[in-house]
Amino acid sequence: MPRRSSLPVTFVVPTLIILLILSMVPTVYAVVIALQNRELSSTAYSYVWFSNFVDLFFDRRFLNAVWVSVKWEVVTVVATMAVAIGLGVLMFEVASPRLRNIYCLLFIIPVLLPRVSAAFVWKFAYHPLYGIATYPYRLLTGGLIFDPLSKPATALFAVASVDVWQWGLFFAVIVLKLLETLPPQPIEAARLDHARRWQIHAYVTLPMLKAPLISLMFVKMIESLRSFDLIYVMTRGGPGVATETLDMYAFSQGFIESGKVSYASAMAVLMMIATVITFTMLWKRVQA
Amino acid sequence: MSAITCSHVEKSYGATTVIRDLNLAIEEHEFVVFLGPSGCGKSTLLRMLAGLEDISGGEVSIGGKVVNDLDPGDRGIAMVFQNYALYPHMTIFDNIAFGLKRQKVPKTEIQKRVEAVSKTLGLDPYLGRRPAELSGGQQQRVAIARAMIKTPKVFLFDEPLSNLDAKLRNHMRIEIARLHQSLKTTTVYVTHDQLEAMTLADRIVLLRDGRIEQIGSPAEIYERPANLFVAGFIGTPNMNFIDVTVGRKGNGWTLTSAGTVFTIDGSRFKLQHGERAVLGIRPPDLKTAGSNADSLLEGTADLIEFHGNDALVIFGSGGKEISALVPTRECPAINSHVRYAIDEQSLHLFDAKSGVSLLRQSL
Ligand SMILES: Nc1ncnc2c1ncn2[C@@H]1O[C@H](COP(=O)(O)OP(=O)(O)OP(=O)(O)O)[C@@H](O)[C@H]1O
Ligand SMILES: [Mg+2]
Numbered sequence: 001m002p003r004r005s006s007l008p009v010t011f012v013v014p015t016l017i018i019l020l021i022l023s024m025v026p027t028v029y030a031v032v033i034a035l036q037n038r039e040l041s042s043t044a045y046s047y048v049w050f051s052n053f054v055d056l057f058f059d060r061r062f063l064n065a066v067w068v069s070v071k072w073e074v075v076t077v078v079a080t081m082a083v084a085i086g087l088g089v090l091m092f093e094v095a096s097p098r099l100r101n102i103y104c105l106l107f108i109i110p111v112l113l114p115r116v117s118a119a120f121v122w123k124f125a126y127h128p129l130y131g132i133a134t135y136p137y138r139l140l141t142g143g144l145i146f147d148p149l150s151k152p153a154t155a156l157f158a159v160a161s162v163d164v165w166q167w168g169l170f171f172a173v174i175v176l177k178l179l180e181t182l183p184p185q186p187i188e189a190a191r192l193d194h195a196r197r198w199q200i201h202a203y204v205t206l207p208m209l210k211a212p213l214i215s216l217m218f219v220k221m222i223e224s225l226r227s228f229d230l231i232y233v234m235t236r237g238g239p240g241v242a243t244e245t246l247d248m249y250a251f252s253q254g255f256i257e258s259g260k261v262s263y264a265s266a267m268a269v270l271m272m273i274a275t276v277i278t279f280t281m282l283w284k285r286v287q288a
Numbered sequence: 289m290s291a292i293t294c295s296h297v298e299k300s301y302g303a304t305t306v307i308r309d310l311n312l313a314i315e316e317h318e319f320v321v322f323l324g325p326s327g328c329g330k331s332t333l334l335r336m337l338a339g340l341e342d343i344s345g346g347e348v349s350i351g352g353k354v355v356n357d358l359d360p361g362d363r364g365i366a367m368v369f370q371n372y373a374l375y376p377h378m379t380i381f382d383n384i385a386f387g388l389k390r391q392k393v394p395k396t397e398i399q400k401r402v403e404a405v406s407k408t409l410g411l412d413p414y415l416g417r418r419p420a421e422l423s424g425g426q427q428q429r430v431a432i433a434r435a436m437i438k439t440p441k442v443f444l445f446d447e448p449l450s451n452l453d454a455k456l457r458n459h460m461r462i463e464i465a466r467l468h469q470s471l472k473t474t475t476v477y478v479t480h481d482q483l484e485a486m487t488l489a490d491r492i493v494l495l496r497d498g499r500i501e502q503i504g505s506p507a508e509i510y511e512r513p514a515n516l517f518v519a520g521f522i523g524t525p526n527m528n529f530i531d532v533t534v535g536r537k538g539n540g541w542t543l544t545s546a547g548t549v550f551t552i553d554g555s556r557f558k559l560q561h562g563e564r565a566v567l568g569i570r571p572p573d574l575k576t577a578g579s580n581a582d583s584l585l586e587g588t589a590d591l592i593e594f595h596g597n598d599a600l601v602i603f604g605s606g607g608k609e610i611s612a613l614v615p616t617r618e619c620p621a622i623n624s625h626v627r628y629a630i631d632e633q634s635l636h637l638f639d640a641k642s643g644v645s646l647l648r649q650s651l
Contacts, residue, residue, distance in 0.1 A: 183371075183373075185369050185371060185372075185373030186373050186374070186375050186376070188340050188360075188367075188369075188373065189367070189369065189373040189374075189375070189434075190375070190386070191339075191340070191359070191360045191361060192338065192340075192360045192361060192365065192366060192367050192387075193361065193386050193387035193390055193434075193438075194361035194387055194390040194391050195361070195386075195390050196390075199390060203375075203386070204375055207375075207377045207378075208375075208376060208377055210377065
């Protein structure tokens with residue numbers, strides 16, 4: 001048996017150790033804090049074990065936050081994928097190669113914008129009096145006020161639209177590029193097989209791209225978990241608690257409203273567990 | 289019903305013209321092979337028939353109906369691609385049934401027809417597999433099954449066998465021939481393999497640079513090539529060409545090349561005294577000669593290729609390399625002096641300038 005060089009181990013191990021420390025220490029610390037009753041207002045604390053978790057299940061604002069988070073996740077992921085696939089296929093079908101390049105360039109710009117900038121831009125765009133996004137409504141109704149960000153029914157969708165604007169357009173470019181990599185013959189065979197344009201995509205091209213599309217969806221699912229900045233700038237969880245996701249609520253419990261650090265930590269820990277379990281299960285299902 | 293007519297068909301990509309003013313009539317039930325060197329436009333022409341490529345000029349009609357603006361699906365054709373073009377994510381059953389499903393054929397009928405077709409092609413054990421789990425030959429059969437099941441008016445094949453190894457190619461060639469015998473569907477078949485063309489075709493269409501050089505049965509094309517290009521393209525080993533000057537001598541003619549004078553009767557050809565011509569002779573038509581024969585080609589054998597039953601003797605004569613295919617038992621030793629006689633009946637003569645055959649048309 002040839003002697004293995006110890007070089008790879010030498011290089012990889014220190015990095016791994018540092019990474020492990022960097023990721024594990026805060027995680028473990030968060031779990032520890034979640035089992036205590038720390039508050040920002042005092043230095044005294046003791047272990048209360050699971051009482052924070054029990055309290056959470058009777059906290060209606062927490063349950064609302066869970067529901068908002070789930071809604072946010074589903075709405076943004078589904079809408080992003082729908083926009084990406086719809087626009088990608090549309091560009092593939094109708095745009096000339098030159099035009100495609102121009103669209104691709106345009107569609108990448110939103111995602112290059114920092115989140116906070118994008119959020120501010122759209123916050124102004126949704127302004128009921130001056131916003132460009134509400135302008136058509138004012139025009140059609142002769143000046144009626146429409147304020148999507150301050151209506152509980154529409155606020156979440158208004159914020160989600162910004163997320164989709166950033167990621168859906170970007171993913172449309174990726175979908176187009178994926179379609180362009182496909183061999184043309186199966187598409188031609190499908191045309192000979194009496195398939196209409198949309199059927200070719202529904203039955204041939206998109207199934208052929210199943211694996212990369214699922215990976216894209218996973219990326220978006222993870223990305224959607226990090227919507228704090230966007231929601232914070234646009235609505236701060238409002239109106240009321242209509243857009244208060246779990247991270248928004250944890251943040252306000254921990255640092256804004258009551259300084260209940262342990263309570264917030266408990267939420268974070270629950271979120272982490274739920275996320276890990278969900279993603280592991282989904283990943284397993286997809287692999288199967 | 290399913291005859292194909294191309295009249296004045298043209299194809300250009302921007303400034304480059306790929307097919308030029310092409311006229312062709314393919315009869316019902318006919319098996320036509322497009323043959324030609326790489327890049328001559330065979331695939332392009334076939335794809336124009338299929339509707340996968342726009343027609344830049346002229347008219348294509350299938351079964352008496354102009355199809356220029358019809359979608360591929362509405363032309364009543366089925367095509368088999370060189371790289372099979374199966375749907376990789378579907379099972380073999382779904383691959384074969386896809387076209388029928390799009391046409392909303394009832395489920396039970398689809399089941400029946402897929403079973404029938406897969407039985408014909410020996411595919412029943414594989415119906416549940418995916419294309420990646422089949423060998424090349426099996427995949428090609430699936431591609432043929434997918435074409436067959438639509439019971440098309442016309443079959444189009446684009447080099448369907450070129451990805452297979454020699455043995456499988458022979459086998460599939462025979463299957464395709466058998467299929468055509470039983471179905472009698474009009475078929476257009478593209479290949480650059482002469483053997484495939486010769487064995488399968490009712491008629492061969494020989495193309496070069498987007499133009500038809502000759503149309504004819506395999507025998508016609510082999511025995512009466514219309515010009516130098518066809519003569520050189522068809523037949524392995526390649527035809528020998530010798531530049532000659534035609535001269536009149538008594539009732540016959542002489543063909544004078546560097547070093548040799550051939551005396552021929554010449555009645556098969558349209559000849560003129562003093563004309564420059566190219567004499568063509570196929571290697572198998574050169575016969576080992578006795579010592580007193582005339583119209584001889586002789587030289588020193590400098591290379592001998594063993595082909596099994598035959599051997600190819602390559603020798604220099606008058607500064608040209610000539611090859612002769614002789615039975616192995618007549619094979620000379622290398623570097624020995626060889627003499628081969630030419631039989632006038634198997635001679636070909638072409639005009640040196642235009643390359644057109646000098647054979648009399650009536651013959
Ligand atoms: N999209 C295109 N744009 C420009 N030229 C093209 C295009 N497609 C094909 N051609 C040209 O058309 C000519 C004919 O191509 P075609 O594919 O029909 O050749 P072929 O006879 O099938 O050759 P082969 O035996 O190698 O398959 C080639 O010279 C090729 O360069
Ligand atoms: Mg080709």
